Amino acid sequence: MRWLYFIFDWSDPMTFDFTETHLMIRDTARQFALDELAPSADERDEKEEFPYDAVRKMGELGFMGMMVSEQYGGAGLDTVSYVLALEEIGKVDAAACVIMSVNNSLVCWGLEEYGTEEQKERYLRDLASGKKLGAFALSEPEAGSDATNQRTTARRDGDYYILNGTKNFITNGANADVVLVMAATDKSKGAKGVSAFIVEKGTAGFSVAKKEKKLGIRSSDTVSLAFEECRVPAENRIGEEGFGIKFALRTLDGGRIGIATQALAIAEASLEASVNYSKQRKAFDHVIADFQAIQFKLADMSTNIEAARGLILHAATLKDRREPFGTAAAMAKLFASRVAVECALEAVQIHGGYGYIREYKVERYLRDSKITEIYEGTSEVQRLVIARSLLQT
Ligand code: CAA
Secondary structure (H helix, E strand, O other): OOOHHHOOOOOOOOOOOOOHHHHHHHHHHHHHHHHHHHHHHHHHHHHHHOOHHHHHHHHHHHOOOOOOOOHHOOOOHHHHHHHHHHHHHHHHHHHOOOOOOOHHHHHHHHHHHHHHHHHHHHHHHOOOOOOOOOEEEEOOEEOOOOOOOOOOEEEEEOOOOEEEEEEEEEEEOOOOEEEEEEEEEOOOHHHHHHEEEEEOOOOOOOOEEEEEOOOEEEOOOOEEEEEEEEEEEEHHHEEEOOOHHHHHHHHHHHHHHHHHHHHHEEEHHHHHHHHHHHHHHOOOEEEEEEEEEEHHHHHHHHHHHHHHHHHHHHHHHHHHEEEEEEEEHHHHHHHHHHHHHHHHHHHHHHHHHHHHHOOOOOOHHHHHHHHHHHHOOHHHHHHHHHHHHHHHO
């Protein structure tokens, strides 16, 4: 039902002083999402099918390396453009949205910012143009929120590092051509003893271990990765030895803007479905939109959505100005992810029994929303980041 997605234009272009380019990108992403993602999003969710064709087309449209400079095959756009495109894609398909977000925020951005010239030529070019897909491997069975507690090791051996260990919950992991892997090069140094490496698919000793079955975002892949005596050229280290945790956390600051946007998109889709449904569904001789019980829910959803949008655009703007944006990104993710879950829950409630069955999309929105409070830093971690910024001397 195409119309469901574009009856409302929630993002008022006047409010944030968007440029013509911003609006053009938003419209292109919207059209792409409606044409290419909407018809098959439910089926792919049901079958847990990765959107190979859509991701290839997203690459052709420049959506997989939006902020990468043109010099390295990217679209050379700002974070605000990225947010606008991501939002349109996330409104229709939250799984495609996270695939795009990880490649842009966690892989391309970090490589361009901290990679060597050779690394950018060799890896960034294909990642930014969508010819290759990237993944970011920080999480481990015992290093989730406690990210510095890396058990994966990287032992120097001449011109190589030998990686051993397991990474888990890796988005894009099964389909990635290039994975950025954090590993301990000197355990005695704790957080300062972790380094970041670029590992190519097909490297001996590197394998995809287990594919997870998930509650939501089911057509994106989430896997464990295994490293067994995996030899990685020393030239594939990103930055100096010991830079890995700073690299990962700085990169995640940007990633959180992406996930906040995914959350915003799910919330918007939930509201849009709820408005449409409440204007059609009749009870007690009225459409349910006539009842204040429904109106108040819609009003709260809409207000929270606009507040989340403001936080996200604020964080994106700070990043584009190259000002500190980590706290703003944490606030955006903390707030938007809560709004996503609340809006999806309310959408199911408004739809009643129909909200609980697969035929109506709000059931998927609810399943998709929860992960936004967990990955790229739980809501508890976002609060920690925000509180630390208030309390630091
Ligand atoms: N940018 C750069 N450096 C940072 C930083 C940032 N945002 N935050 C902290 N650091 C630095 C610190 O300064 C410190 O370095 P020094 O010792 O040189 O000062 C080092 O990193 C370690 O920091 P902390 O001492 O603050 O570490 P901590 O153990 O207290 O933990 C934390 C801090 C905020 C909890 C952090 O570990 C964290 O953010 N955890 C969550 C990790 C996360 O988001 N994981 C998501 C996995 S990826 C994912 O989900 C992707 C996906 O697939 C979708």
